[in-house]
Amino acid sequence: MLRHILGKPKEGGGRPRPDREISDSERQMMEKCGRAVSRLEELKINFLALDFDLTTIDVHTGGKWEGTTDELVSHIRPIFARLILDTHAAGIAIAIVTFSPQTRRITEVLERAFPEFGGSIPIRGRDRSWTYEGQGSKEGKQHHMASAAEELMGSRPGLRITKDSTLLIDDDANNVRIALHDHVRAVWLNPNRHHRVLDDIGRMS
Numbered sequence: 001m002l003r004h005i006l007g008k009p010k011e012g013g014g015r016p017r018p019d020r021e022i023s024d025s026e027r028q029m030m031e032k033c034g035r036a037v038s039r040l041e042e043l044k045i046n047f048l049a050l051d052f053d054l055t056t057i058d059v060h061t062g063g064k065w066e067g068t069t070d071e072l073v074s075h076i077r078p079i080f081a082r083l084i085l086d087t088h089a090a091g092i093a094i095a096i097v098t099f100s101p102q103t104r105r106i107t108e109v110l111e112r113a114f115p116e117f118g119g120s121i122p123i124r125g126r127d128r129s130w131t132y133e134g135q136g137s138k139e140g141k142q143h144h145m146a147s148a149a150e151e152l153m154g155s156r157p158g159l160r161i162t163k164d165s166t167l168l169i170d171d172d173a174n175n176v177r178i179a180l181h182d183h184v185r186a187v188w189l190n191p192n193r194h195h196r197v198l199d200d201i202g203r204m205s
Contacts, residue, residue, distance in 0.1 A: 029195075029198075032079075032195075033082040033083050033086050033198060034086060037086045037087055037092070039201055039202050039204060041090060041092075043204060043205075044165055046091075046092055046093060046159065047152065047166045047167070048094050048095075048166075049095050049096075049141065049144070049148065049166060049169070050080070050084075050095070050168075051098060051141070051168075051169065051170040053098065054171040054189075055169060055171045055189050056077065056096065057077065058075050058191070058194075061102065062100075063099070063100040063101050069108045070112065073112050073113050076109070077194055079197070081113065084114060085114070093149075093152045093159065093161065095122040095144075095145070095148035095149075095151075095152065096110070096121060097145055097168070097170075098123070098126075098144075101126045101127045102125070103129065106123050107119065110123075124145075124147050124148050132147040134146055134150075137182050139182075140172075140179060141168060141175045141178070142182055142184070145179075145184070149161040163183050163184045166184050167186065167201075168184060168185070169189055170187075171188070171190070171191050173188050187200045187201060188200075
């Protein structure tokens with residue numbers, strides 16, 4: 001579904017190329033996403049933690065989505081579809097950190113939207129499938145990120161994720177505040193002006 005919108009991957013990997021003519025607005029969005037990912041690389045960020053409801057997607061499911069998986073896939077914000085593709089292509093680890101208990105449905109969405117790698121994206125939600133026994137903060141999304149980081153480092157030899165190499169994007173200002181207080185980079189996504197998140201990433205220091 002997203003391939004038609006964002007293009008097909010290049011042979012041998014790499015960032016997707018369009019298989020149809022794209023509009024000026026799409027091209028601008030692609031360029032902004034590319035610059036945002038370049039900024040992440042410059043800052044040596046190797047772990048991108050994304051909220052799901054009202055951040056990666058443009059609706060709030062309340063953890064009770066009753067529609068189809070394809071319907072939910074259609075709610076992925078185009079900027080996040082592109083950002084996830086470009087982030088993955090750059091070798092930056094990705095996780096979904098959410099308060100939703102519907103982690104299986106979110107996995108299905110990621111597998112459908114990103115068939116080459118979506119199934120390998122860790123998801124931490126309120127499904128009682130994981131625990132965090134570390135000494136770090138358990139406020140907001142902090143323990144979600146810590147647990148996902150442990151899984152990613154366990155599956156990718158040589159990957160070392162720290163607070164300084166992590167970025168959280170979330171529409172909940174409280175989660176962002178908690179992350180910043182805990183010395184984790186975080187960007188607030190305004191659901192009504194979601195495109196600005198790319199500019200905010202570009203201004204990070």
